Amino acid sequence: MRCCRSxxxxxxxxxxxxxxxxxxxxxxxxxxxxxxxxxxxxxxDSNIIKKYLPYKAKLDAEMSQVIGRSAVLMSKKSSDxxxxxxxxxxxxxxxxxxxxxxxxxIDFALPSTKGGLRVDLPKGNVTVSNVxxxxxxxxxxxxxNVKGTEVxxxxxxxxxxNGQPVSRLKMKISNKLAVDVLINGKPLxxxxxxxxxxxxxxxxxxxxxxVFKGITEKKVLGLKIRDALLNHIKESEARxxxxxxxxxxxxxxx
Amino acid sequence: MEELLKLSRRNFIKTGALATxxxxxxxxxxxxxxxxxxxxxxxxxxxxxxxxxxxxxxPLDGSKYQGLGGTARxxxxxxxxxIKEQHVLLLDAGDxxxxxxxxxxxxxxxxxxxxxxxxxxxATMGNHDFDNGLEGFHKQLxxxxxxxxxxxxxFSNTLLHRSTxxxxxxxxxxxxxxxxxxxxxxxxxxxxxxxxxxxxxxxxKKANEMAVLLKNELKCDLVICLSHLGYKYATAKVSDxxxxxxxxxxxxxxxxxxxxxxEQPEDVKNLDGEITTINQVGFAGINLGRIDYxxxxxxxKLVKTGSPYxxxxxx
Numbered sequence: 001m002r003c004c005r006s007x008x009x010x011x012x013x014x015x016x017x018x019x020x021x022x023x024x025x026x027x028x029x030x031x032x033x034x035x036x037x038x039x040x041x042x043x044x045d046s047n048i049i050k051k052y053l054p055y056k057a058k059l060d061a062e063m064s065q066v067i068g069r070s071a072v073l074m075s076k077k078s079s080d081x082x083x084x085x086x087x088x089x090x091x092x093x094x095x096x097x098x099x100x101x102x103x104x105x106i107d108f109a110l111p112s113t114k115g116g117l118r119v120d121l122p123k124g125n126v127t128v129s130n131v132x133x134x135x136x137x138x139x140x141x142x143x144x145n146v147k148g149t150e151v152x153x154x155x156x157x158x159x160x161x162n163g164q165p166v167s168r169l170k171m172k173i174s175n176k177l178a179v180d181v182l183i184n185g186k187p188l189x190x191x192x193x194x195x196x197x198x199x200x201x202x203x204x205x206x207x208x209x210x211v212f213k214g215i216t217e218k219k220v221l222g223l224k225i226r227d228a229l230l231n232h233i234k235e236s237e238a239r240x241x242x243x244x245x246x247x248x249x250x251x252x253x254x
Numbered sequence: 255m256e257e258l259l260k261l262s263r264r265n266f267i268k269t270g271a272l273a274t275x276x277x278x279x280x281x282x283x284x285x286x287x288x289x290x291x292x293x294x295x296x297x298x299x300x301x302x303x304x305x306x307x308x309x310x311x312x313p314l315d316g317s318k319y320q321g322l323g324g325t326a327r328x329x330x331x332x333x334x335x336x337i338k339e340q341h342v343l344l345l346d347a348g349d350x351x352x353x354x355x356x357x358x359x360x361x362x363x364x365x366x367x368x369x370x371x372x373x374x375x376x377a378t379m380g381n382h383d384f385d386n387g388l389e390g391f392h393k394q395l396x397x398x399x400x401x402x403x404x405x406x407x408x409f410s411n412t413l414l415h416r417s418t419x420x421x422x423x424x425x426x427x428x429x430x431x432x433x434x435x436x437x438x439x440x441x442x443x444x445x446x447x448x449x450x451x452x453x454x455x456x457x458x459k460k461a462n463e464m465a466v467l468l469k470n471e472l473k474c475d476l477v478i479c480l481s482h483l484g485y486k487y488a489t490a491k492v493s494d495x496x497x498x499x500x501x502x503x504x505x506x507x508x509x510x511x512x513x514x515x516x517e518q519p520e521d522v523k524n525l526d527g528e529i530t531t532i533n534q535v536g537f538a539g540i541n542l543g544r545i546d547y548x549x550x551x552x553x554x555k556l557v558k559t560g561s562p563y564x565x566x567x568x569x
């Protein structure tokens with residue numbers, strides 16, 4: 001009897017299995033794959049162009065405006081020059097200069113991580129579009145009051161990530177730690193409170209930059225990073241100055 | 255059109271015309287097969303990821319990707335494929351937004367309208383789709399004629415409540431294809447204010463739940479995960495590779511986030527020892543991915559699952 005019952009359970013289970021395997025009507029017998037390059041050899045769908053043309057016309061009028069000139073290509077991909085790059089140095093210096101007009105008391109700047117700089121700044125004419133693509137985010141500049149004892153963690157983040165865009169800061173990287181630090185020309189003083197320029201994004205813990213998130217003492221400058229860049233480039237042009245940058249040894253490997 | 259197909263970038267450049275001929279032959283023979291055998295159903299999956307507001311091709315300015323991409327060309331290509339293939343799914347793995355002034359000026363409206371015009375079937379959300387906050391994304395949804403699939407973001411306490419759905423089942427002449435979306439952890443990547451009360455749920459756990467539901471309960475013949483986790487990492491961080499190895503019932507992961515130009519899709523053995531394929535096609539709409547599946551109808555026979563099927567890197 002017991003034997004019969006267990007057989008019945010087995011049969012039901014088997015039946016269930018068969019039903020389960022059969023109920024999916026199809027099975028894959030072959031798969032093939034490829035990818036297409038979307039390049040100039042392809043024709044374009046004119047309906048699509050028609051759809052975006054009104055947007056493009058308005059955008060081009062605003063974006064194609066040349067606002068400055070650059071003496072060099074400032075490349076985003078800078079693995080050969082890290083821990084510094086032309087783009088990082090140009091960017092952080094430009095943003096700091098603009099921020100200083102709104103708040104003269106800034107010790108050093110880390111306005112974005114290098115990942116936040118999205119494209120190269122080309123050699124030659126610089127358009128509004130170039131700046132939008134370099135800094136597409138709506139991030140705002142914020143000055144944080146950071147205790148001297150906590151600054152080292154931020155500097156170590158810069159060291160451990162093989163350099164970030166900084167200004168008014170000089171340091172060496174040794175075993176992923178920041179050493180021989182000079183902030184605005186002076187050694188790091190643990191008893192001093194530093195005023196550091198960064199963005200609301202980084203200030204909120206973005207890109208896993210430490211320390212800033214817990215700090216309530218801060219000043220929002222009311223200036224977007226992108227606007228700071230646009231202002232800087234326009235002002236340089238107005239003064240007849242070509243944009244340039246150099247690797248000045250602000251971050252080196254020890 | 256065949257000459258535009260490429261198996262892998264490197265090989266394509268090397269072999270050129272010879273490859274073209276081979277592809278053309280492969281295409282013809284398999285299509286002939288599909289025609290002869292009425293029980294064979296072919297499904298063509300086309301996919302993009304991280305298009306990042308690239309409405310027009312990259313400008314001709316000497317940059318690395320100059321002249322590549324663009325929605326008008328992608329639309330034309332998809333249109334040509336749709337003429338040849340009966341069953342097409344067009345999918346996107348997130349980061350639709352951010353990267354060109356189109357987003358800054360119009361907030362994603364143009365991106366959504368172009369995708370709708372191309373008849374995308376579904377997309378998931380990437381971290382940059384939160385760049386104008388939940389409100390910014392919500393505002394563009396009326397322009398999207400396709401569902402946004404997110405299974406591991408709980409939007410219940412946010413503006414996006416009921417604006418997205420965890421999965422969608424597509425039916426193509428008897429075939430059932432289940433597609434669901436998986437997003438990455440937003441904390442540390444997206445400004446807190448931009449995702450608000452969104453709750454991030456464990457992607458591996460959620461993906462397993464979704465895949466079991468789709469394959470076993472809802473009887474899908476194919477389960478596709480649209481993932482914005484990223485292809486792989488040096489650390490233990492959850493990626494498409496981690497997801498593939500630690501789940502069952504997922505046939506295909508269409509990935510994004512890491513902007514990886516994969517030479518070819520990767521076949522990973524999942525928890526059941528079956529194949530989970532991962533593919534990702536770079537970013538900015540520079541490439542369009544294509545995977546074809548051929549299905550055979552079961553005729554009441556017990557089918558041994560887990561038997562490897564033939565995979566060819568030729569369409």
